[in-house]
Amino acid sequence: MAERQERATPDAVLTRIGQVVMLHHAGDREEARHRLLGLWAEIGEHGDPLHRCTLAHYLADTQDDPEDELAWDLRALTAAEEVAADRVGAYEGSLAVRALYPSLQLNLAADYARLGRPDAARTHLHRARGAARALADDRYGEGVRAAIRRLEIRLDEDGAPGGRWPPGRGS
Numbered sequence: 001m002a003e004r005q006e007r008a009t010p011d012a013v014l015t016r017i018g019q020v021v022m023l024h025h026a027g028d029r030e031e032a033r034h035r036l037l038g039l040w041a042e043i044g045e046h047g048d049p050l051h052r053c054t055l056a057h058y059l060a061d062t063q064d065d066p067e068d069e070l071a072w073d074l075r076a077l078t079a080a081e082e083v084a085a086d087r088v089g090a091y092e093g094s095l096a097v098r099a100l101y102p103s104l105q106l107n108l109a110a111d112y113a114r115l116g117r118p119d120a121a122r123t124h125l126h127r128a129r130g131a132a133r134a135l136a137d138d139r140y141g142e143g144v145r146a147a148i149r150r151l152e153i154r155l156d157e158d159g160a161p162g163g164r165w166p167p168g169r170g171s
Contacts, residue, residue, distance in 0.1 A: 013043065013051045021058050033062035050097070053079035057100065060107060070111040077104050102131040102144050109151055118155055125151055 016039060024032030036059045043051050053076050060072035083097045105128035112120035128148050135141030 011051075013039070013048070014054060017051070017054050017058060024058070024062060029062050033059065036062060049079045049082035052076075053083055053097065053100065053104075057104060057107070060111075066111060066114045070108070070115065073104065073107045073111055077108065080104055098131075098134050099140070102128045102135060102148070105131055106144060106147055106151065113151065113155060121151075121155060125155065 017036070020032050020035045020039070023035070036055055040052075040055050040059065043055070045052075056072045056076035056079060060069045060076065063069040063072060080097045080101060105124045109121045109124035109128055112118070112124060125148065128144075129152075132141070132145050132148060135144060
């Protein structure tokens with residue numbers, strides 16, 4: 001009974017991250033970055049990998065410098081891999097990462113494309129496409145798959161798109 005209640009209780013850190021993400025989506029990128037960095041300082045480099053993955057994923061979206069964005073996206077992927085290893089039997093954690101993994105790979109592909117590294121972009125795009133097979137045929141899944149197709153087309157057309165692409169990064 002207690003185990004069921006623990007699973008039903010919302011994760012306070014993920015709730016706080018979600019609140020900051022709403023702030024970011026409302027247009028306050030600087031404040032969102034500041035608050036997400038505060039949360040990162042709270043949980044630390046060795047905190048719960050699901051929290052680190054989620055935080056780093058959204059922190060990447062708030063970066064101005066493409067190299068910084070790449071660094072946060074790489075942190076998110078590393079933490080996602082830890083979640084997969086740590087929570088093999090944990091249904092909730094593994095589902096969250098499985099749903100996020102295609103977006104993490106897509107973001108890395110877009111980062112590398114922006115940085116003029118089309119081979120690395122294509123590698124992560126291939127991984128994103130494979131991971132996207134696990135997504136449901138819902139709005140999120142279709143959005144991620146559409147973003148993958150757009151990046152594939154752009155890479156095929158000119159090798160490395162410029163600017164901030166894709167909009168919303170598939171988050």
